[in-house]
Amino acid sequence: MRKIWPKSKQKPPARPTARRSLASAELNRNFGDLVYDLFYSVLWNHKGARALYLQLWRQLDREIGDGKSEFQKHSRAWVLQSAIELLVRSHEKHGRALSPSEQVMLDANLNIPARLRQFDSYLHKLNVQDQILLLLRDKYGLPYAEVASSLRMPEGSLRIKHQQALRSLEEWLWDRT
């Protein structure tokens, strides 16, 4: 016999769920700081980092909504790939390079400990991809495989680039030209 529920006991219609999924919120909670710090370290600029950060999460929200797989949803490399793409594009337009006077000041300083205190200025003499590589690998300690995936390059090439970036920094800091 069919049971008829009184109107008061009927289930209310399901509320529309928020577009921003749990996966997106979790990604933001796990990797938000890493991504923001990466943006700020490369751009040297809070305003640019904020804009890029918001843009990144909007983009990730859209991509999660477009049906990314569970693995991709929770992959740090996937978040970093999108972040690095945005960062490289933004750096071409708004990236801050050392001015000639800053360059002269850096070169004029012969004291190695003083140079090391200005290490971030030397870091910014590298190209943006090498900066990201060193930051991901040595500042945040990501494995080579993940950095390679984030930068979309083979791991062997990444190791060589890492070595070259270290060598460039060493030459600048210790005047080995």
Added chain:
Amino acid sequence: MGSDLSCFDWSNLAAEYLDGSLAPGMKRRADDHLVECRECSERHQHYRLILESLRSLPRTPTPSELQHELESQAPRLALTSASPLFKVWKASLQSILKSPRTASVGAAIVAGLALLGALPKIRSFYEQRIQQRLDSSNFAELPITGQTPLTSEESIDEFISEDVDEDEDAGGNLVEASLQDGTMKKASAPQVWRFILRSDSPQEMRARIHRSLMDARALPSSRFMNGFAAPGGIQFDAFVPTENIERLREQLATLVDQKGAPAMSAPDSESEGPYPTSPFTWYKNKSKRPLPAGAARVIVWISLI
């Protein structure tokens, strides 16, 4: 124990050595090299300092107000979500654009469709060119006995296409001419008269029709007064004074009768289809082209029964 590693070898292994990811045997050889080579040892120390500096770079946390701003955007993002149809469309477009091969195939298909759509225009342009070439040629000087077979492009249809049926121009300056009780009124616009004859021996009739045209005082500037052989028959094209057309029509009808064919058909163009079955049919159109003053264009087509 001496090291067998060169400075170049060590520099290639430096990153892995610093990571501590070298195999034990290789690490021992690298250690030996660093003990022996002062330059590589110095470099190794420098690399360590660089890596320490990198690790000690300050970390900037996400500003809390930025986090709040991001979370406050969630409902707005919900409202701006795209429809499923749009998502499918966008995904397919992106997949096409990502692959150069697919994009080139797509471009080729689009180009092919565009070409297919433009074919009628290309054909009409081609036909116009042929018509212009025909107009510029002087066919009136052809010998009477000479047969000049036309190609398929130069068929009778081209001449017909230049004319306009009277019915199409009902609201404008129509040809006033019409037949009433066998008499013809004067026309105020250029006319084209078409006489269609069917015979079992078109070549025999050719000379007679030429003579009839001469009798009707066809203008010497006529193009095909001698007739030309086209696939399926012979065509004459001449300018005849309008007052002689009635006589010409009677003569042509007589020619058909002499051949022992059935009686001539009614002069009603609407009753006849494009391929008349009676042995003698005629009808009248308005011509788009300018004609000599006081003359009408006469086209006679003899086809084989």
